[in-house]
Amino acid sequence: MKICVAAGIACAVLIATSGRAEPAPTDQAPANPEVSDREKSISEALPGRGSAEAIARGKAAIARARDVYTNLKTYRDRSIVRKYQNYTDRDYSTITESEFVCERPGKFRVGFSKTPNYGPMTMVSDGGRYRRAVVESEVFTDDEAPDLSAPIVFKSDIVAENVPAHFYLVARSLPAPEMLLRTPREVIDSREETLDGRKGLRVVCLAVSEQEWEKPGAKADIVHEFWFDEKTGAIGEMVRDATVRTREGDKERQPDKPTGEPPHIATRIATITRISDVQIDQPMTPGVFALETQPKWKKVPEFMTNSGPDMGQYKLLGLAAPQFTLKNLQGKDVSLSELAGRVVVLDFWATWCGPCVSAMPHLQKLQEQFKDQPVTILGLNSDYALSDEKLAAWMEKRKFTFGTLRLAEGTTTFQDYGVGGIPHTVLIDKNGIVQDVTVGFMGDEHGEVLSARMTKLLAGESLKTAEEFKSQRASGQKRAEPNVVYVRTMGEMLPVEEINASQLNATSQPASNTMAYTADDIQLEDGTVGVVTPTYKQNRAGFLIYRPGQAVASFEVEGVIGMPMAWTSLRDGGLKIAGVFNNWEQQSMAQRISALTCWDLEGKQLWSFDLGLPDQCSGEIKLASADLDRSGRPEIIAAVCVEEMLGSGQRRRGGKNLSKICVLDADGKLLATKALPLYTNISLSVVPRTGQDPAIIVIGGGKIWELTYSPDSGKISGAEPAK
Numbered sequence: 271m272k273i274c275v276a277a278g279i280a281c282a283v284l285i286a287t288s289g290r291a292e293p294a295p296t297d298q299a300p301a302n303p304e305v306s307d308r309e310k311s312i313s314e315a316l317p318g319r320g321s322a323e324a325i326a327r328g329k330a331a332i333a334r335a336r337d338v339y340t341n342l343k344t345y346r347d348r349s350i351v352r353k354y355q356n357y358t359d360r361d362y363s364t365i366t367e368s369e370f371v372c373e374r375p376g377k378f379r380v381g382f383s384k385t386p387n388y389g390p391m392t393m394v395s396d397g398g399r400y401r402r403a404v405v406e407s408e409v410f411t412d413d414e415a416p417d418l419s420a421p422i423v424f425k426s427d428i429v430a431e432n433v434p435a436h437f438y439l440v441a442r443s444l445p446a447p448e449m450l451l452r453t454p455r456e457v458i459d460s461r462e463e464t465l466d467g468r469k470g471l472r473v474v475c476l477a478v479s480e481q482e483w484e485k486p487g488a489k490a491d492i493v494h495e496f497w498f499d500e501k502t503g504a505i506g507e508m509v510r511d512a513t514v515r516t517r518e519g520d521k522e523r524q525p526d527k528p529t530g531e532p533p534h535i536a537t538r539i540a541t542i543t544r545i546s547d548v549q550i551d552q553p554m555t556p557g558v559f560a561l562e563t564q565p566k567w568k569k570v571p572e573f574m575t576n577s578g579p580d581m582g583q584y585k586l587l588g589l590a591a592p593q594f595t596l597k598n599l600q601g602k603d604v605s606l607s608e609l610a611g612r613v614v615v616l617d618f619w620a621t622w623c624g625p626c627v628s629a630m631p632h633l634q635k636l637q638e639q640f641k642d643q644p645v646t647i648l649g650l651n652s653d654y655a656l657s658d659e660k661l662a663a664w665m666e667k668r669k670f671t672f673g674t675l676r677l678a679e680g681t682t683t684f685q686d687y688g689v690g691g692i693p694h695t696v697l698i699d700k701n702g703i704v705q706d707v708t709v710g711f712m713g714d715e716h717g718e719v720l721s722a723r724m725t726k727l728l729a730g731e732s733l734k735t736a737e738e739f740k741s742q743r744a745s746g747q748k749r750a751e752p753n754v755v756y757v758r759t760m761g762e763m764l765p766v767e768e769i770n771a772s773q774l775n776a777t778s779q780p781a782s783n784t785m786a787y788t789a790d791d792i793q794l795e796d797g798t799v800g801v802v803t804p805t806y807k808q809n810r811a812g813f814l815i816y817r818p819g820q821a822v823a824s825f826e827v828e829g830v831i832g833m834p835m836a837w838t839s840l841r842d843g844g845l846k847i848a849g850v851f852n853n854w855e856q857q858s859m860a861q862r863i864s865a866l867t868c869w870d871l872e873g874k875q876l877w878s879f880d881l882g883l884p885d886q887c888s889g890e891i892k893l894a895s896a897d898l899d900r901s902g903r904p905e906i907i908a909a910v911c912v913e914e915m916l917g918s919g920q921r922r923r924g925g926k927n928l929s930k931i932c933v934l935d936a937d938g939k940l941l942a943t944k945a946l947p948l949y950t951n952i953s954l955s956v957v958p959r960t961g962q963d964p965a966i967i968v969i970g971g972g973k974i975w976e977l978t979y980s981p982d983s984g985k986i987s988g989a990e991p992a993k
Contacts, residue, residue, distance in 0.1 A: 616696040
């Protein structure tokens with residue numbers, strides 16, 4: 271069973287990337303003369319059939335390739351996989367580059383120079399051991415070699431999920447399937463084509479979706495193309511285009527959005543794999559199937575990322591469901607306590623969440639199936655900006671009749687139920703005990719799975735034993751710290767016309783996990799100037815100080831967890847750094863922002879000052895340091911502009927805003943505070959003035975504020991906007 275958790279990202283599945291064994295081909299189902307409008311529109315948009323000669327030529331090219339991939343002994347190539355997931359409201363395009371080496375049986379190496387999520391990675395097997403490395407995170411694993419003949423070769427493998435689709439075709443010591451890969455069903459055309467200076471034949475096929483490939487009658491509405499090299503017979507390019515299928519499905523599922531947002535309709539859903547430098551049955555380089563690790567790399571039992579499956583949603587299993595009272599779309603209070611003796615289904619959702627909307631017809635079927643039984647189905651909607659009237663009209667248009675409650679701002683229901691991703695579905699038995707939690711949409715099986723579980727609860731059965739509930743709760747509490755960090759890598763490089771490039775001499779040094787977008791100049795102890803930039807790795811924060819030719823210091827800081835939000839350096843009996851860090855609240859935009867803290871260059875905490883921020887908030891903090899009173903010791907200036915947030919990451923309607931400027935001395939003592947009507951996107955600078963105390967310049971709310979700090983009165987003055 272495959273589950274797609276709502277994360278605001280649509281998924282386009284690579285052919286055969288799950289590594290399942292391909293079945294024998296099946297004949298195309300006969301056409302139904304009474305086709306729907308959707309099927310008709312799909313058929314009109316798909317490529318037409320070529321001549322019988324072109325189809326025969328395409329089949330012959332595939333047959334030749336089958337022999338090549340069935341009989342090869344060694345293989346090497348380079349590939350670039352471009353995945354296009356483009357919609358009317360946003361694009362999610364990625365690029366993956368790799369080098370693939372294989373020697374049958376069981377030996378392979380895939381070195382990824384570029385991946386969408388975690389940077390350079392390597393996976394290698396010598397037939398006995400299987401090793402993986404995530405270079406930027408400096409971690410690796412060492413396990414038994416995988417069984418390449420197994421139906422599923424790699425399970426939950428963040429490295430192997432990037433392999434190009436032809437990996438399994440090459441690495442398995444099995445006869446190549448009739449259509450080479452799993453989902454193509456029928457050859458419909460071919461044409462001669464030159465690719466990168468090589469002559470070859472492009473073969474066009476119709477394919478079925480990954481979810482329906484085992485169904486003989488599944489509609490082949492995905493275009494799949496192979497380009498075969500005339501000289502070697504091997505694949506030089508594969509194209510899988512599911513645009514038509516996805517677009518038609520989007521139109522059915524999302525005809526409109528009640529918030530007035532643009533529709534989320536596919537414009538291009540395609541994966542293009544370009545394969546070059548193919549070498550077949552050539553000698554292998556000695557040591558190619560060994561993983562070379564660095565001394566500082568850490569061996570781990572498995573890779574853990576920040577997007578683990580357990581975000582606290584299972585903490586309630588087997589325990590009493592938290593009570594709540596929320597209003598329905600008619601403005602009436604509905605309390606969980608009123609539903610005692612009934613099986614209750616709670617579905618946390620929002621209209622902007624595609625998987626949520628896809629799950630709702632299944633909930634409606636459950637509403638109709640159990641309408642005469644003690645069952646209550648409630649959707650808990652979190653569209654805070656949407657009025658009850660608009661949401662009611664949206665529900666009525668789709669004929670959804672189950673209850674809808676509003677997750678009012680200021681309530682803790684989201685946090686009480688451990689909601690991180692949506693849809694988040696909770697089953698509560700007649701005694702008020704949480705029996706099941708499902709995060710994500712389960713596809714066509716969604717309603718059937720929930721129906722079977724609800725039937726058991728109606729019969730008085732428990733879905734798990736007390737020990738099983740306890741074990742699942744405990745496993746969530748013991749969630750391991752992540753050891754792999756997200757790395758946003760560059761896409762394709764645009765060509766650059768170099769001019770006098772030899773006059774720009776460039777050298778580089780590793781600076782792993784730096785956050786250079788906040789780098790700034792810093793005057794060092796010996797009077798030279800360098801740069802300082804925050805670092806972040808596995809929730810551990812620190813700083814790197816560098817001057818031309820060498821790193822001066824690199825250290826982690828005490829007392830904070832999270833990513834640097836703002837920082838400044840100050841010289842007071844030695845170089846120090848003061849900063850504010852944030853920690854994201856689960857998967858939301860809500861932040862828990864730490865106090866303003868000062869450290870020495872060994873990361874030892876010297877002092878900490880509470881800025882008085884809301885527990886969860888979003889916004890900006892800017893820091894600067896300067897000798898405002900010309901006493902010879904620096905002061906720290908903090909400009910704060912944040913607004914209160916809900917734990918779900920939504921802005922609190924009518925919530926509190928905190929907008930102020932503070933001055934502290936070098937020991938962390940508050941000297942002065944003044945309220946300023948700032949807004950978002952603020953800037954802070956301290957500007958020297960001849961013969962006067964320096965001016966504090968704050969930009970925000972479309973105005974420039976010029977302030978001065980008076981050490982005699984201890985006041986900040988001059989808050990009127992500069993003319």
